[in-house]
Amino acid sequence: GENVEQHPSTLSVQEGDSAVIKCTYSDSASNYFPWYKQELGKRPQLIIDIRSNVGEKKDQRIAVTLNKTAKHFSLHITETQPEDSAVYFCAEEGYSSASKIIFGSGTRLSIRP
Amino acid sequence: DAGVTQSPTHLIKTRGQQVTLRCSPKSGHDTVSWYQQALGQGPQFIFQYYEEEERQRGNFPDRFSGHQFPNYSSELNVNALLLGDSALYLCASSTTGPLSEAFFGQGTRLTVV
Numbered sequence: 001g002e003n004v005e006q007h008p009s010t011l012s013v014q015e016g017d018s019a020v021i022k023c024t025y026s027d028s029a030s031n032y033f034p035w036y037k038q039e040l041g042k043r044p045q046l047i048i049d050i051r052s053n054v055g056e057k058k059d060q061r062i063a064v065t066l067n068k069t070a071k072h073f074s075l076h077i078t079e080t081q082p083e084d085s086a087v088y089f090c091a092e093e094g095y096s097s098a099s100k101i102i103f104g105s106g107t108r109l110s111i112r113p
Numbered sequence: 114d115a116g117v118t119q120s121p122t123h124l125i126k127t128r129g130q131q132v133t134l135r136c137s138p139k140s141g142h143d144t145v146s147w148y149q150q151a152l153g154q155g156p157q158f159i160f161q162y163y164e165e166e167e168r169q170r171g172n173f174p175d176r177f178s179g180h181q182f183p184n185y186s187s188e189l190n191v192n193a194l195l196l197g198d199s200a201l202y203l204c205a206s207s208t209t210g211p212l213s214e215a216f217f218g219q220g221t222r223l224t225v226v
Binding site: 006034042043044045046049089091100101102103104105106 | 117146148153154155156157158161169171203205214215217218219220
């Protein structure tokens, strides 16, 4: 069935260093891979997404890579800052007008000053 | 634009009771999805409504039901509440069609005692 595995569950990095979060998915029909950031007590917010016809996408300090053959996708945050501390969720969505979002289990990212 | 609004923000119910949660989608959105987020986990898809009908459903029992109104707002009803139903319930709205970005509400924190 549909499943998204996310690693690691917790990640602590020094401010200014890079953080990498990795996900794997099982549904070959998935075509859309969003990443959400959820701060404590707040709603999940889309920070970047990638579609299946693209291998990499970058937005300032955030980048996402996708390997459809291996069914892997990753989030890369460079030059981390204290405000990057949050829980990050990878997700996948199929190509359908009735698509549902399947979330990973989340990564709690902490930035050490 | 108020975005996606949910009410109430917090709710405490007793085991066995019934609860109704409400969601108003972002202006211009016609599709509403509901998710359950247990503490420390990723959101789990409950169901999706479009044109006042349930279009897709996740792996949740029939105690979970919903409704969509002509103005696209939606309700989530849970009957015979269990302690395990305690969670953050998130509503997400989008436009119909593939790969439409979903916008999340702040959620309703339901505690069952």
